[in-house]
Amino acid sequence: MSEIGDRPESWPVVSSVDVHRDGWVVALRADDLRRPEHPDEEPFRRLVMEHPGASIVLALDEQGRALCIQQYRHPAQMSFVELPAGICDVPGEDPLEVAKRELREEAEFEASSWTHLLSVWASPGITGERHHLYFARGLSPVSRGDFALEHEEAEMVTFWTPFDDLYAAVLDGRVTDAPIALAVLTARARGLA
Known part of the structure; x- marks a missing residue:
């Protein structure tokens, strides 16, 4: 790696389900995703708290x-x-x-x-x-x-x-x-x- 730093990247999301969303500022969803180079792999779940910053x-x-x-x-x-x-x-x-x-x-x-x-x-x-x-x-x-x-x-x-x-x-x-x-x-x- 020539230069240290974060980089944009996005992995494929197979499905996404709202766990909690009530119109307030913060929401919680569950995303099922796969590693990009492994399309046949079983999806894995990650919880995501949505927050505007x-x-x-x-x-x-x-x-x-x-x-x-x-x-x-x-x-x-x-x-x-x-x-x-x-x-x-x-x-x-x-x-x-x-x-x-x-x-x-x-x-x-x-x-x-x-x-x-x-x-x-x-x-x-x-x-x-x-x-x-x-x-x-x-x-x-x-x-x-x-x-x-x-x-x-x-x-x-x-x-x-x-x-x-x-x-x-x-x-x-x-x-x-x-x-x-x-x-x-x-x-x-x-x-x-």
């Missing part, structure tokens, strides 16, 4: 503090330190626009400077969900408009922490949410924070 924002103020959120996540039975983030739930919407919207709706800030950190697959063995991570500076307060926080979001706590403290918390395992860890490590590696 999400945008995540690492926002730093002029004092080098990161804007964080503490939010309950039921599947993990944990309250996580996270970054403002949201689902790309409008078809065709630019992930950067989603990031801007979520920074405004969740944290009531806007930013004058945006840098795309990276886009990654959340867990490609089970889902096509992609995370788009952004770095934001030049923050100023703004109203969330008519957006109303509900459910877990209604209980989330927004707080500021020095970036170096957040970085240390990621490295020593006190902050374990994957998107925040990736954003913090990438921002540090690129010399942005």
Whole structure:
């Protein structure tokens, strides 16, 4: 292999069955597929969680503090330190626009400077969900408009922490949410924070 990197590839799907689909953002289906070079082989099943992806924002103020959120996540039975983030739930919407919207709706800030950190697959063995991570500076307060926080979001706590403290918390395992860890490590590696 001359150059390391992921590549597009698609294996033949023999059949696909919806396991759960209720019109919400996420659905679950079962695909039966075959290896491309083995058309006579018995198909094997893979579960696929359909998810439109999400945008995540690492926002730093002029004092080098990161804007964080503490939010309950039921599947993990944990309250996580996270970054403002949201689902790309409008078809065709630019992930950067989603990031801007979520920074405004969740944290009531806007930013004058945006840098795309990276886009990654959340867990490609089970889902096509992609995370788009952004770095934001030049923050100023703004109203969330008519957006109303509900459910877990209604209980989330927004707080500021020095970036170096957040970085240390990621490295020593006190902050374990994957998107925040990736954003913090990438921002540090690129010399942005």
